[in-house]
Amino acid sequence: MSLFYIDEADELNELVQRMSKKQYEQSPGLYDDLPERAKKFMKRDFFYGISYLKSAIDLKEEQIFVSYVRWTYEYLTYLMIYVTSEQMTKQCIDFYVAMSVCLKDELPSEDYEFAEICIQKGIQEIERLYKEGFQRSEAAENQGSEGKYNQIAAEYIAIILRKDSKEAMQYFLKLYQGGMNIQDIYLEVVQKVMYKIGELWFEKKISVAQEHYCTALTQTAISQLYSTIFSTPPNGHTMIGCCIGGELHELGMRMITDLFTYAGWNSVFLGAGVPEEALIHTVKEEKADLIALSVTMPQHLILCKNIIKELRSKAPDLKIAVGGKAFEDVPDIWREWNADIYTTDARGLIQWAQTNILEKQI
Numbered sequence: 001m002s003l004f005y006i007d008e009a010d011e012l013n014e015l016v017q018r019m020s021k022k023q024y025e026q027s028p029g030l031y032d033d034l035p036e037r038a039k040k041f042m043k044r045d046f047f048y049g050i051s052y053l054k055s056a057i058d059l060k061e062e063q064i065f066v067s068y069v070r071w072t073y074e075y076l077t078y079l080m081i082y083v084t085s086e087q088m089t090k091q092c093i094d095f096y097v098a099m100s101v102c103l104k105d106e107l108p109s110e111d112y113e114f115a116e117i118c119i120q121k122g123i124q125e126i127e128r129l130y131k132e133g134f135q136r137s138e139a140a141e142n143q144g145s146e147g148k149y150n151q152i153a154a155e156y157i158a159i160i161l162r163k164d165s166k167e168a169m170q171y172f173l174k175l176y177q178g179g180m181n182i183q184d185i186y187l188e189v190v191q192k193v194m195y196k197i198g199e200l201w202f203e204k205k206i207s208v209a210q211e212h213y214c215t216a217l218t219q220t221a222i223s224q225l226y227s228t229i230f231s232t233p234p235n236g237h238t239m240i241g242c243c244i245g246g247e248l249h250e251l252g253m254r255m256i257t258d259l260f261t262y263a264g265w266n267s268v269f270l271g272a273g274v275p276e277e278a279l280i281h282t283v284k285e286e287k288a289d290l291i292a293l294s295v296t297m298p299q300h301l302i303l304c305k306n307i308i309k310e311l312r313s314k315a316p317d318l319k320i321a322v323g324g325k326a327f328e329d330v331p332d333i334w335r336e337w338n339a340d341i342y343t344t345d346a347r348g349l350i351q352w353a354q355t356n357i358l359e360k361q362i
């Protein structure tokens, strides 16, 4: 059995040790030059890299790995400002070469062949970024700052960055009282604010602690709208929202369930880490019409696929929706998995449920 697949902490650790050793052998002097902190990060990145590669292999979707490589290269460009772009590029390429060499004896040949395709495409992506002179794409730079609510999102971001919790707590309620509708507040302001916060963290303009603070505060500030959200008369239908596996990104799914509640649905938000049996039990107990499954990190995609299979066999009438950032690289995969719908935001799913569940049952 291949080490790659047994997820034994000790053995995976040993594999990562070998990858790190190989990386140092390829760049004489690197071990002595790297600060201890950077050595730790590099080790952690091998763990991450392996998990993305595993996900790409399991789903036969090389783009999952290529996007990860691009993300890491861009992230390191902001982090390793003390090395030249040539040095950084060489270290990154060496990293994936070390990964490839150490995986050769680890994976069954068919998987290794696919892993090699992923790794080589990843290296090509790095070379492309280096050649073109890496610049954060305009779309990424502007995350959260486009559109007609641009000004409002920017104002709220300024409030939370100066840690004015009191002002932030009232902000969305004031928008609502000023005439803005709840869906727009959620999708045109809150969602964009969170994307922008993600960009600021990525570009090292705010710390991890600031990012956590902004998320926690925003989640609480949204709750000021709950008396309005829960005031809609019930339409007699139930939806369940949950995040897959160890997915910690749950704000998106919480927003979806809130918007379904506001549209009159009985919405049950289960968060993350719900065991499969508990999920199926809840579907039956609640007589749910719809379940919405959210995945942000691609490592959880394979579990999502397996859960859909299980739900299909145990609850054949249930409608199943998928969504979340992880699907951006594999936007059609839900069809192969026999899910009913994938949409990029809550608005699309609510419209789909209106047509395909509510209007069908009249």
Ligand code: B12
Binding pocket: 068, 071, 187, 190, 191, 194, 195, 197, 198, 199, 202, 211, 212, 215, 246, 247, 248, 249, 250, 251, 252, 253, 255, 256, 292, 293, 294, 295, 296, 297, 298, 321, 322, 323, 324, 325, 342, 343, 344, 345, 346, 347, 349
């Ligand atoms: C807040 C945040 C966190 C918080 C989450 C807290 C919480 N309670 O949710 C914490 C601190 C836990 C976190 C951790 C990490 N994060 Co984070 N995080 C974010 C951030 C800034 C915002 C996420 C968010 O709330 N978005 C707002 C919601 C409304 O948007 P959404 O999730 O996309 O959901 C909408 C749609 O996608 C869709 N949707 C979602 N689910 C579903 C389901 C269905 C059925 C449908 C139809 C639609 C749908 O509808 C939603 C509403 O419209 C993002 C930035 C970003 N661009 O998203 C990074 C981000 C997602 N995180 C990232 C990373 C790397 C991490 C960490 C690995 C960081 C680390 N080194 O620790 C960990 C991984 C944690 C884990 N194991 O899951 C990266 C992911 C990069 C990648 N490879 O894809 C991002 C993109 C940051 C970045 N710019 O690089 N994070």
